[in-house]
Amino acid sequence: MDLPPGCMVSEKQCQKVCKLKKSLYGLKQSPRAWFGRFTKSMRVFGYRQSNSDHTLFLKKQHGKITTLIVYVDDMVVTENDPEERKALQNYLSREFEMKDLGPLKYFLGIEVSRSSEGIFLSQRKYALDLLQETGMSGCQPVNTPIEEGLKLCVEPNQVSTDKGRYQRLVGRLMYLAHTRPDLAYALSVVSQYMHNPGEQHMNAVMRILRYLKNALGKGILFAKNVDHQSIEVYTDTDWAGAVNDRRSTSGYFTFVGGNLVTWKSKKQNVVARSSAEAEFRGMTLGLCEALWLRLLLQDLGYLSRQPIRLFCDNKAACDIAHNPVQHDRTKHVEVDRFFIKEKLDDKIVELPKIRSEDQLTDILTKAVSSQVFSKFLDKLGMCDIYAPT
Structure with a gap:
């Protein structure tokens, strides 16, 4: 590495370089070196590194368990x-x-609050600081983060907006996604236009901030539940919903013991030629997440004997998953079809029926009305403990 600026050396030594003896903050290799050092120390003390999550360390002895999870140098x-x-x-x-x-x-x-009902996670302080920094503390609140039926796109002659400000706002809002599934779809939409935002995209970001004003303290409540081994997945896909490229948007919610633990809203990488094809890709995405959670529970000592319940409201996709006969509409998702069929045959997953109006994942794939949005948030276990009663 070169000599640091301001280092006073003689003319004979000005061509010399520094020899690196150990990794320091700011160097590219420092995070890897630090985590390697930490992992070695934990193993020496008798802890095992989880295969499902390498930042999780466990130690079981005398029928008891101790777990440590680390993020850079912060530990729980x-x-x-x-x-x-x-x-x-x-x-x-x-x-x-x-x-x-x-x-x-x-x-x-992330703020953590405890009560007799369970554990509550929220980012109220972060949301409040964000509104103050953006000058939106006195804005008019709205009930949904994205307008019902809104389809954003890049218009040929659109009026451009401040690109740097747009990117900073979206980046700050993305951090709220840790505890805010209600923002997942809106953020997945606005983040697609970071390279070329227009006024309509900035207006969508401003609406998210206005929604935050109405839901500052919303978070997730992890209620006490004796059934820690049940895993449920809700998956849905909005077929060809993107206006620019006609790609589909997939989403999933996963529940463990009746409590929401993970979620995702993501546009698919390829264009699907049928709704069944798009649903298969969405089902596979959710099932892979559920299988990972199953392995994580096993690491924690909960060997689940119950099959994963995968809820999908597309009848064609569910029928094809149970039927091994080749269909023309599934030739493009043959691998996903056989993957789901294998898990069905092994009794690892089951596909119970669900009505479309009960499909929670609608709020991850499309902009819905305020009534539907509020109803599904209640079912997800989202609430605001700071709201006046």
Whole structure:
């Protein structure tokens, strides 16, 4: 590496370079070096690195379990073995310079609240700061983050907007996606126009901020539930919904023990020639997420014997999944079809019937009315504990 600016050396030494002895903050290899060092220390202390999530470390002994999850240099420890937790804290204090912040209340911008009903996660402070920074604290609130039926596109002669400001706003809003499934679809739409935003796209971003004003403290409540092993997935696809390229938008919600844990709204990479083809790709996306959650539960000691319940309201896709006969409409998704069929035959997944009006994933694939939006948010377990009663 070159000599740093301001380093005073003689003329004879000006052509010399520094020899790197260890990784420092700001260097490209420092995160990998730090995580390798941390992983080695955890293994020495008897912890096992999870195969499902490499940032998760577990230790099981005497029928009890202690888990640690790390994000860069921020850690969360949970356990049912207080003695092991104390031993881990003492060990990490000897190995690294660390600070114990006590019970989890705030982590990576996520606020954690506990009550007799369960654990509540929100990003109220972050949303409030964002509104103040953008000058939208006094804006007129709206009930949905995206207008019903809105289809954004790039128009030939569209009026351009401040590209840098648009990118900064979308980037700040994307951070709210950790605890806000109600923003997932709107953010997936506006993030597609980062390279060429117009006035209509900026107006859509402003509407998201106006929605935040109406739902500052909304978050997810993880209610107490004795059935930790049940996994449910809701998948849906808006066939050819994108105006620019006619690609479909897929989305899924996954529930463990009746509590929402993961979600995604994503435009598919290819154009689907039929709704069944688009639904198969969406079903596979949701099923892969559920299978990963199943492995993660096994790492935590919950060996699930129950099949994964995959809810899809497309009758054609469900019928084809059960029927091994080749169809013309499925030749383009043959791999996905056989993947789902294999899991059905192994009793790993089942496809119960669901009505279209009960399909929660509609809010991840299209802009819906405020009535439908509010009804589905209640079913997802989203609430605002800060709202006046």
